[in-house]
Amino acid sequence: MAAFAFASLLSTALGTPLHPRLDDGLALTPQMGWNTYNQYNCFPNESIVHENAQALVDTGLADLGYRYVTVDCGWSVEDRLPDGTLTWNETLFPQGFPALGRYLHDLGLLFGAYGDSGILLCGSPPNQAGSLYHEDIDARTFAEWEVDSLKYDNCYSDATENYPNVNYSPSHSPRPRFANMSHYIQLQDRPMLFQICEWGIDFPALWAPALGHSWRIGNDITPHWRSIFRTLNQAVPQVDFAGRGQWPDLDMLLVGVGVDGEGVLSLPEERTHFSMWAVLKSPLVIGGAINGMEEGSLEILKNEDVIAFNQDALGESARLRRRWSDAGYEVWSGPLERERVVAAVINWGEEERELTLDLPDVGIQFAGGLRNIWRGEAEDDVLTSYTASVEGHGVMLVELSETVPAGEYPSEIFAKKHGASTTFSHVYAVTSSRGYTLNITFSEPPTAKKISIATDATTSPVTVSVPSGASSVTARIPLTAGSDNTITIHGAPVSSIHLTPPKPTYYPATRNTTLTGSTTPFTCPADFCSPTGSKLTHLDGDSTAKFHISSTASGAKYLEVDYINNEVAFDSSWGWGSNSRNLTVRVNDEEPVRLEVPLSGRHSELFGPGLGWWDSGRLGVLTGGWRVGGNEVVFGNEGGEGGFSSSAPDLVGFGVYD
Structure with missing residues (x-):
């Protein structure tokens, strides 16, 4: 799909993602199923699993692809059997795990087990045996029980710190423990989906695809709307790692999860949550109690269009394209097979309102067909933009x-x-x-030697000479930011036009700038802090970076900002940690434009080069107040204490489309 340069609104600095080593035919599309944890925490039992498994079949969810049924933490006991094998809690699972597997298989479902790479399972105490130092026998045991998938966790695993329950800053990478279990899983005659659940520590996207079929990108989802924003911000630098057999796992779904009879999310929030997990190609694992789930939530989970986006054979994730932090909405999009595009416009605001999707922001100018999935509406021949009402916390x-x-x-x-x-x-x-460069293609050679071109931004038409027999000509024209410009061409039969925006003028953050407060230049090692090799740090409080930039036209200017943020919300994810940092851009005397930038780091925050703080991301922003001649452009974190992140991202540089 061709697109303007500005349609690449977010990019990452490093190269091609790893390809999976596990070429075993599993997870060619993201896995789908149900897990006990989000609704029942570490307190599952046989009846709970039986009832929900049967409900998967009875509601038709199984026929739609939700087939993996996983018993999460709480199923085991502290002591192994005399032969060293794991066993189940006989009070909770009186018929035993092999019988549970047969029950699920008889329903046409798949049996998912849960283990841990530490000495105990998450959810201990009461203590339950983990698989550390027992990987060989445990892999054989899971195979003998006819397990179809293994979710493998990361609690009680750091020997150097006496095996604490949770450690977000371990002294060594968790990779070897997961590689060990992966090795033994691969030795079994039975194929098993291997789900790596180490909470995004040590940036598993760089190594997990060689070991398992999916990997958790971050800490647990929490039963709050704010958790959706936090998770999406963490997904941004990882979306290009998604592919056949390797899927970034945004964690289990909150759709239908209830507390004290109330859903933890509203229906619009559930639609947004489900839509984004689907288009980012996350595994779709239901976390709510299916038996007795509200009909509205069930209908969300059963939406065949959204499921089809997730299971699309192309296997490419949607990416963040634009974010309007002040206005509270953003655009994601990605390609689908058969040359289609899926786009999502999230309304972070609390009120229903009309939002507009400018098609060029997702790389297209025209759509012969548009389907608004959640509104059940369709339009033909959509030119340049599409506007629809979006519920508070909802999604178009x-x-x-x-x-x-x-x-x-x-x-x-x-x-x-x-x-x-x-x-x-x-x-x-x-x-x-x-x-703007305008290329005009004629439907037949014009007879006139000159043609004129007028736009809404011209005071007098632009005149262009036409060589004899020419099939096309090129002109330079003015346009105003927006989707409602007109171009009138007089004197020639026109077949089509092609429009290219101006090339941006790039301004490295550490050159020709006036710094205030604690703002500090930093030179990065070679091949980092792309594209300049340097950055500004500590743009906090009253600290700023001021640039003097000349412009040839007034109005609104589009900027592409290269930033660095690797403030990963591990401990803070249980509260208001958002994986974002706040950046403001003030042009002349205008109000500042604010961006909450997502994570950009693509290396381990523990052991990688620069701890992930040398990896650039890019996000576009439209700024107003520009005038012909000199302009003062100030980057900072104005209002950062006012409910936003008190820290700004590091600034690498920015391009101005003048």
């Missing part, structure tokens, strides 16, 4: 088909003819600039 989830790449305007779609003039409407401009 659309499928776009029969698309035209961003910047291309066929006359039969976008133009109307009036005598010798052709007027194109719904023309998108990412920035206000006099430097």
